[in-house]
Amino acid sequence: ELKVEQNPLFLSMQEGKNYTIYCNYSTTSDRLYWYRQDPGKSLESLFVLLSNGAVKQEGRLMASLDTKARLSTLHITAAVHDLSATYFCAVVHPSDNAGNMLTFGGGTRLMVKP
Amino acid sequence: GAGVSQSPSNKVTEKGKDVELRCDPISGHTALYWYRQSLGQGLEFLIYFQGNSAPDKSGLPSDRFSAERTGGSVSTLTIQRTQQEDSAVYLCASSLTGLGQRFYNEQFFGPGTRLTVL
Numbered sequence: 607e608l609k610v611e612q613n614p615l616f617l618s619m620q621e622g623k624n625y626t627i628y629c630n631y632s633t634t635s636d637r638l639y640w641y642r643q644d645p646g647k648s649l650e651s652l653f654v655l656l657s658n659g660a661v662k663q664e665g666r667l668m669a670s671l672d673t674k675a676r677l678s679t680l681h682i683t684a685a686v687h688d689l690s691a692t693y694f695c696a697v698v699h700p701s702d703n704a705g706n707m708l709t710f711g712g713g714t715r716l717m718v719k720p
Numbered sequence: 721g722a723g724v725s726q727s728p729s730n731k732v733t734e735k736g737k738d739v740e741l742r743c744d745p746i747s748g749h750t751a752l753y754w755y756r757q758s759l760g761q762g763l764e765f766l767i768y769f770q771g772n773s774a775p776d777k778s779g780l781p782s783d784r785f786s787a788e789r790t791g792g793s794v795s796t797l798t799i800q801r802t803q804q805e806d807s808a809v810y811l812c813a814s815s816l817t818g819l820g821q822r823f824y825n826e827q828f829f830g831p832g833t834r835l836t837v838l
Contacts (some may be wrong), residue, residue: 639826648811649829694763698825706815706825707753707776710763 608633610697612711620719622684627714629678629695637698638678639708640669642691649694653680685718692716722746724830726812732836733802741797741833745814752795753815753827754787758808766810769795770817802837809834 609632619625629638637656641649653662655671655678662669666689668681678695692715696708725744733739745752754766765779769789780786784802789795799806813827 637825641829648831649813651826651828654826696763706751706827707765707768707779708755708763708827709765712762 608635608697608709610695610709610711612693612695612714614714615712616715616717618717618719619682619685621686624684625682627680627682627693627716629680629697629711631676631678631697631709634673634676635697636673637706638671639696640678640680641694641696643694643713644691652693682716685716687718687720690716690718724812724814724828726810726830726833728833729831730834730836732838734838735804736801738798738800739802739835741799741810741835743795743797743812743830745793745795745812746828748816749814749828750792750817751815751825751827752789753813754795754797755811755813756808757811757832761808763811766797799835802835804837807835807837 640652653669658673752769768776809832
């Protein structure tokens, strides 16, 4: 059974600071997604990571994937209040999952304080 | 273009009643997924449709849950004899295809239906 764990589950940080969210998963996968969810809203796709060593950046967010370590990171640089949201990683198990269904981590609730 | 739409946005029902939740995927997307988001269980996969093939129901929590997809497009998730533990946000997602690996599998989510069972 594929398990996905995120940490921390809650993160309060000051504007201008840097921090990293971690996503570990239990079985081999070569596809990992990061989503953002604002309160009362749906999931917004941030990054799709498709191969070992993949790194993608958008604004103050950068995501990376290490398939050997079964680890993805979401790095926040010089945080701003607008980044406050809950962030989810989600993994597809490739070998027996022809439908590409997603298994989600528990989410990291990020609060950026002025 | 239009994204995934869901209706109703909110549904309050009494325990024991049946409810139907609707999902309109992005036009041209052949894969459709239902997920459930609850405080206790997080985000869970429920059911997956690919084109006109038989759905993958492996995530449905009980036989009170069922889903249909008509004409390869609109989908309806039905919960019979609702229980309080069914209270959650039900999210629908679609992707260009659910087949194959890596490409064109990115899932786009609808706004969700918040179900409250009293």
